[in-house]
Amino acid sequence: MAGTEPYENALDAIPGAHPYPRTSRYHDAEIGVHRRPDGTEVRYTKRRLLPPPDGETQPHVVGAGERPDLLGQRFLGDPGQWWRIADANPVLDPRELTDEAGRVIAVPLAGGFPRGDRRV
Template sequence: MASTEPYESALDQIPGAHPYPRSSRYHDAEIGVHVRADGTEVRYAKRRLLPPIDRNTSAEDTTTHTVSSGERPDHLGQRYFGDPDQWWQIADANPVVDPRELTDEPGREIDVPVPGVFPGAGHAR
């Protein structure tokens, strides 16, 4: 069976084909429609719920990264996923409210998901 990947990538370039590109954390989020009193429709991404973090994951499921001074979440996305916009995968694998918490404390150890282990990790979403 032929891969649909080239066709799906092409759809990302067509305005309106997808509300969010496949690399976005919101690509699979359900889209809601709010209708204003004047009948105008406003589209929005519904809440994106994360699966609970399983603290019993094995060493093969994550890589531990020790934060260095001056690092940012986008630096980690580039380093581990080859795309600075993929920082959200690291944020999703750690118990943080604000992604800046990932790198605000040099010496902190954070989990970096191994592609294919966590939902969405290792493939565009």
């Protein structure tokens, strides 16, 4: 991700540190361990509850052909951050964000700074 410190990418590559990179919606999710009858441990990601909105958003009118990943790139600088837009609305299926042209959705402000040219 642009602007990420080089050491952060290195930390993400450490085996066993955490199964999800820092930019993932599951990075802070708790990892559970299930022990099978034969003693084998199976790791899994515990359910992630939708966090309360924690920042300002801006409205965006969905245009024909838009996709969540393209909105992530346009507004947040990373197509992998589409989940932040999904969390702000909230939707379970990210396709709900863009499946209807003309729908108004909330888009989190990147870094908390207004992006005047992208306001509707």
